[in-house]
Amino acid sequence: MLSQRHLPEVLTLASLLLLSPSVLGRNAAAEQFVFRDLVDGQVTGEKHVVNGEAVVEAVDGGVLVCADDGRIWTIQPDQITHREPGPPPPAISQDEIERRMLEELPSGFAAFRTAHYVILHQGNIEYARDVAMLFESLYRAFFAYWKNQRVDLEVPKYPLVAVVLRDRDEFVKHASAEIGDTAANVIGYYHLASNQMTTYRVPNIERNIATIIHEATHQLAYNCGLQTRFADNPMWVSEGLAMFFESPDLSNPRGWRGVGRINQVNLMRWRKYQSSRPSDSLVTMFADDSRFRSAATAEDAYGESWAFTYFALRTMKQQYIDYLQQLSKIKALEELTGRERIEMIESAFGMTIAELDEKFVTYMRRVR
Incomplete structure (x- = not known):
């Protein structure tokens, strides 16, 4: 499942002014954005400091920002308290991704790393290791497949992140904040804004494996240049590709x-x-x-x-x-x-x- 909920009206297509011809900020100017979350329509929430690049900007100042960790923030103009040019952020490390994620997630999470992935799990280390093996197997097969078709892909710029919850209850509690009521009807998803996968272990082995590979395929496709996040990607393409793999x-x-x-x-x-x-x-x-x-x-x-x-x-x-x-x-x-x-x-x-x-x-x- 591919999710891109919570795109505010400020960035409706009719109001957009595309500032850069590049995809997701490539060659765009780096900036620092300081902004606050909206709470009940008021700019009173948590303060964020994000170093990144403007992907798209609306005529009223609303902006889509790709941060240094690959997360895309949608910021309305009245949320922004400060904005200034800055040096291009360095490539973020797995150490930094892990630090940020453990700080952001509730207590009880631990990290498991592979060459390309950072997996945040709730103490279920053996399952995290099994999932990691599937991720890395897919990574190798995905790039080998497209290389054999003479399709040049980019190496993902950011470490690939997956959140693996302990069980269904923990999954629904965590996922509802990103995908709302849909969380009760799925067993995993890739989120276009956060650039993260989220799933949990289910008893049906076939569906469990299919979901892990499916969502990991979405993540790879959007991180290697095969697809563009927040572009008009027909669902038959995104879902058909994920099911093919x-x-x-x-x-x-x-x-x-x-x-x-x-x-x-x-x-x-x-x-x-x-x-x-x-x-x-x-x-x-x-x-x-x-x-x-x-x-x-x-x-x-x-x-x-x-x-x-x-x-x-x-x-x-x-x-x-x-x-x-x-x-x-x-x-x-x-x-x-x-x-x-x-x-x-x-x-x-x-x-x-x-x-x-x-x-x-x-x-x-x-x-x-």
């Missing part, structure tokens, strides 16, 4: 092996959906994200997004990569119309949606 392999001691295996859960969703699938199904999935956001249609949308991603990467890989690379150039908070989304796909794949649909459905009938 997530498929567990319970015959493997680690529970996961490699990339692009048939995702049996989503293959069943796809087959179930086929019997009632309307002729404009791809159009509605591509044009907007409403099917993913409705409980009545989400399962079908997830199944179809996995199926289309699997089809595209198996049969039209270069066209799909061309499409991903076009998407990666969209700036933060720049919004595409439904027609623009469709035209981008038709241009990248070199055919109409109707032609693409026929090819897609024909291929997926053979997948077992």
